[in-house]
Amino acid sequence: MLSRIINFHDYGHLLPVVRNSLIAGAVVALVGGLIGPFVVSRDLPFAVHGISELSFAGASGALLIGSNVVAGAIVGSLIAALLLGLLGERAQQRNSVIGVVMPFGLGLGVLFLGLYRGRAANKFGLLTGQIVAVDTPRMRWLIVVCAVVVVALALMWRPLAFSGVDPDVAAARGVPTRALSILFMLTLGLAVATAVQIVGALLVLALLVTPAAAAMQVTATPAAVTALSVGFAVLATIGGILLATGSSLPISPYVTTISFTIFLVCRACGAQRTKRGWVLSR
Amino acid sequence: MTASIATLHGATLRFGARTVWQGLDLDLAPGELLAVLGPNGAGKSSLLRVLLGQLRLSAGEVTVAGKPARHGNRAIGLIPQRGSTAAGDVRARDLVRFGLDGHRWGIGRERALRARCDALLARVGARDYADVPVRLLSGGEQQRVRVAQALAGEPSLLLCDEPLAALDLQHQHAVARLIDAQCRARDTAVVFVTHEINPVLPFVDRVLYIAHGRARLGTPAEILCSECLSELHGRPVEVINGRHGIAIVGAAQAC
Numbered sequence: 282m283l284s285r286i287i288n289f290h291d292y293g294h295l296l297p298v299v300r301n302s303l304i305a306g307a308v309v310a311l312v313g314g315l316i317g318p319f320v321v322s323r324d325l326p327f328a329v330h331g332i333s334e335l336s337f338a339g340a341s342g343a344l345l346i347g348s349n350v351v352a353g354a355i356v357g358s359l360i361a362a363l364l365l366g367l368l369g370e371r372a373q374q375r376n377s378v379i380g381v382v383m384p385f386g387l388g389l390g391v392l393f394l395g396l397y398r399g400r401a402a403n404k405f406g407l408l409t410g411q412i413v414a415v416d417t418p419r420m421r422w423l424i425v426v427c428a429v430v431v432v433a434l435a436l437m438w439r440p441l442a443f444s445g446v447d448p449d450v451a452a453a454r455g456v457p458t459r460a461l462s463i464l465f466m467l468t469l470g471l472a473v474a475t476a477v478q479i480v481g482a483l484l485v486l487a488l489l490v491t492p493a494a495a496a497m498q499v500t501a502t503p504a505a506v507t508a509l510s511v512g513f514a515v516l517a518t519i520g521g522i523l524l525a526t527g528s529s530l531p532i533s534p535y536v537t538t539i540s541f542t543i544f545l546v547c548r549a550c551g552a553q554r555t556k557r558g559w560v561l562s563r
Numbered sequence: 564m565t566a567s568i569a570t571l572h573g574a575t576l577r578f579g580a581r582t583v584w585q586g587l588d589l590d591l592a593p594g595e596l597l598a599v600l601g602p603n604g605a606g607k608s609s610l611l612r613v614l615l616g617q618l619r620l621s622a623g624e625v626t627v628a629g630k631p632a633r634h635g636n637r638a639i640g641l642i643p644q645r646g647s648t649a650a651g652d653v654r655a656r657d658l659v660r661f662g663l664d665g666h667r668w669g670i671g672r673e674r675a676l677r678a679r680c681d682a683l684l685a686r687v688g689a690r691d692y693a694d695v696p697v698r699l700l701s702g703g704e705q706q707r708v709r710v711a712q713a714l715a716g717e718p719s720l721l722l723c724d725e726p727l728a729a730l731d732l733q734h735q736h737a738v739a740r741l742i743d744a745q746c747r748a749r750d751t752a753v754v755f756v757t758h759e760i761n762p763v764l765p766f767v768d769r770v771l772y773i774a775h776g777r778a779r780l781g782t783p784a785e786i787l788c789s790e791c792l793s794e795l796h797g798r799p800v801e802v803i804n805g806r807h808g809i810a811i812v813g814a815a816q817a818c
Binding site: 321322435436437438439440442443446447449450451452453454455456497501502503504555 | 634
């Protein structure tokens, strides 16, 4: 049993097979780690989950009609993100929109997969992640989309942080809060669509929320939060892929376990720090 | 005579069929502190939103710093109600930095603004907890940081939306005194919306009392008297002058 979970037999032969996955995984983790602190400060984890289900529907639809799965995932994601951005500006409204849209998306996805007559691994992979399926064209797609997300975040960085943390004052200072929240949702949609390719639709939160939440346990310095969040996401993804390579299991349990362990450690450190009191600076 | 910081002429605000207030005239001079009082739902916060350019008047005119009120006016600083935001996870200095460059695009460099953030925090006596997450600060400390944030943009008009709510008596006085001292020093006009009149009373130049769609403007002595408030509320209201402040009795039932 254990040897099925962790197995480094023939590892040297397997590594080249997952080379693309490692590159794609690192890039996607970078994006997840970057966008995570915004997701947490804007209280959007549930939205991430909702978007990923529609992304799954899009990807499985693409699989069924034999077109580009990444493009399908992006279309599904963007539709969900736009819906949430337009319909649910307030958290409460947004959560009910997600509650309505998410099961529909998941249902559609299951329908498409039910109709699909191809390889079973393709189906399961969309929900729980896959490693060997990242071929070179697909990796290029992922890198391009991730680059778009990084550039969009860099441009919006300050007003996005301001309006997420402090919306009333940001609005008073002339920050276009509504436009930013819609733009952010679309950017988030792209990030989710890429994460779905690696960890699968059900476990996107492990890449887009857990690393940021862990980082925010141990520091409040914005630059440190971002750096740690990215570091944790990359560690979980690369570690997860390397561990999964020797086994016959999907990648997601490895990624989520590493991610969750990091969170627990950070949580304990954060509790210690709060107990000791924050160091006063002079 | 110096130019007014903010003016309202025949200002009327309606939400659908409901008239919030009408015929409001106001001339706010530099350095003046105006307290805005009145029952809940009288349109006190709406007045702030009109000055911020977030609400359009149904009739009349509003100007800020000589120009019609517009969205995102940099001449205005805002101190919001406590706990109105998710600001808890950032440090005090980050909140202040938002006031300096949060509206600009791009990532920016924190180091370049560090000295200015420190100076602003020192001005309000918040230097010691510059690096502490806002959620770990007491209510009074949080409002000090808010004052520093609002001053960051060197505003000529400071809008305060219930800044004393949920503070204990001692901190109410301290925060009111801080806002007054900082604004007098820079000739910043202040519009101070509040339920707690006594902490600000020593610093107030004029009072705008809004109730039931009508408003009265004058010195505290003119407005905060039984006769004037009874007329505004359309019911007997008694103002009792004590040694440590005033008490308004009866107004609650009249709302």
